[in-house]
Amino acid sequence: MTVATTSFLLFAASQVGTPGPANMVLLGTGARYGFRAALPFVAGVILGKQLIIWPVGFGLMQLADRVPLLFEVLKYASAAYIIWLAWKIANLRLSRGQGDVAVPGFWSGLIVHPLNPKAWAMIIAGFTGFVAAGTSTFQATLTIALCLLVCQVILHPIWTFAGDRIAHAVEGRPMEKYLMWTLASVTVASVLFVLFGGGAQT
Template structure:
């Protein structure tokens, strides 16, 4: 059982910690607005991830196989929303009190991961291959889901903190704009990659 936990934690950390739309958005938010102001965005992302976990456990694969067009709609809707978040980050004003309204919030984070095709693909892979081997499958899925959420919380918080560490380096408005545009550009690349890969 211990080996199964180690494999599950490692796989989840690699799948969710790789530079996809949500981690890049967290890093960009931390860099542009700081860790404290980015925390509601992080909490929204984690709630959206919880929905993805539940969706994977109740058989999203079956739904997509019955209605293949629904999968494409979800992918493109998710991609469009992530591009909106990228635009919001890239076009944010300098870090001032007036700019605080531009900080991605809880709702933005929730919708971002709710519509993030990478999250669903990751959990479908995890639950199909790395689900914990409990005698009761239901219990195994619950413990697997809780473990995945715990790992995601640590990984996503680290991305937000990484962005927060970069913040003082880019304190000048011109440098701040450059880092926001770089992160937004990386988010766009991640969306294109996800749409091509999971299409």
């Protein structure tokens, strides 16, 4: 008994690579601060998903079955955090020369996925849909953790770099504020989709 590794890897790549709260935050961070300055934040976002995978793999969802109200509250609190990040993105402008603006670092990135309802949905889907009955807990968790880590290491920096490139194209132009509001709107829409539509993108 084992994990359907190839199938899950394809699933993970499709989810990690498509728009969602984390990717919109990465895009906005790259746009505002530049690719290189955002790299510690990106590293935090990548490793933050591991803070979900291992507890889920070792039985956290059994607690959800026993205390469903707790996880319902956490789900909406997490959504509120992502929407707050979207509001910050909406009100940012791309003036890279402002040296007094602190760049979000590793620790800020580390909490993005634990507070991202889509990350939880995707990880739970991985354990319930791609792990065969009888697979050891450690093997299943390690496989899912490594698959997601590989996808994130490749795809999260791409989103951040895309934000950097977009910023160079629109910085200081009238369309700048519309870009930031668009990023924020897509972020909020992605959160609402997972809350009410059952999505599982990252």
